[in-house]
Amino acid sequence: MLLQLGVQSVPASASIDGIDLLLKGGWILFPIGIISLISCYLIIVKYIEIKRFTKSEAKLVSAFHGYLQKGDLNQAIATLNAGNSSYSRIFYHATKSIGRPIKEVESSIETAAQIEMNKMSKDLHYLGLFAGIAPMLGFIGTIAGVIKIFYDISLSDNISIGVISGGLYQKMISSGLGLIVGVIAYTGYHLLSIMIDKYMNRVEEDAFEFINIIEQN
DSSP: OTTTTTOOOOOTTOOOOHHHHHHTTOTTHHHHHHHHHHHHHHHHHHHHHHHHHTOOOHHHHHHHHHHHHHTOHHHHHHHHHTOOSHHHHHHHHHHHTBTBOHHHHHHHHHHHHHHHHHHHHTTTHHHHHHHHHHHHHHHHHHHHHHHHHHHHHHHHTOOOHHHHHHHHHHHHHHHHHHHHHHHHHHHHHHHHHHHHHHHHHHHHHHHHHHHHHHHHO
16 A cells, blocks of 8 residues: 555664764864854853852851951951952952042952953853854754755656655754754853852842941941
8 A cells, every 4th residue: 555655664674873974964064063063161160160250158157257457457458468369359459449449449349250250151152153054054054954955856756745744854953953052051051140140139238248347336
C-alpha cells in the first residue's frame, strides 16, 4: 500500500546524530558558537568578580562603626584599609572627607559608589549585545537556507515534500541555537545586573547609617 502511494517507509534504525545535525546548520553556526563561548566566559568571570567586590565583611563593618562612634578616625581608616571589597573602598573615601560639609561627604560616597559600580558593570554590556545578536544571526542562517532551498527547487523543478522539509529542518537549527545562546546571554546579563543593583541598595542603607553616625558625633 505504501508503495502504491509513493511514500517510502522510514527504517526503524534511522536516527539523527547530534554532531552531524549541527554541522548541517551551515556556516552561521560558527559565529553563534563563538558568541556562546564568549557569553559563558563573561558570565562566569563577572559572577566571580561581582561576588568578590560585594562580599560581606560583617566584622570589618562592626569595627569600623565602633571606631566612628568613638571618633577615632585613624583607626576607622586603618580598618577600611584592611578590607578588600567595594564597601571598604567606598567608605574609605567617605571617612577621609569627614570634617567637610555633609553634602560633600554624601557626594564623596556617591562618586566612590559610582566608580565601584562601573568596575562591576565593566564588559557586562557585551552580554546584552550578544543577547540580541545571536537570535538574529540564527534567523539570518535560516532565511539564507530557505532561499537556497527554493533556488535549488527552481533549478531542478522538484517540489517534493522531502526536498523542502529535509533542507528546512537543517536550516532551522541555526535559529534554534541562536535563540538558546540569546537566552543564556540575556539571562546572565540580567541576573548579574540584579546582583549589582541589590548591592548598591545595600550601600545606600550603609551610607545612611554612616551619615547618622558622623552627624551624632
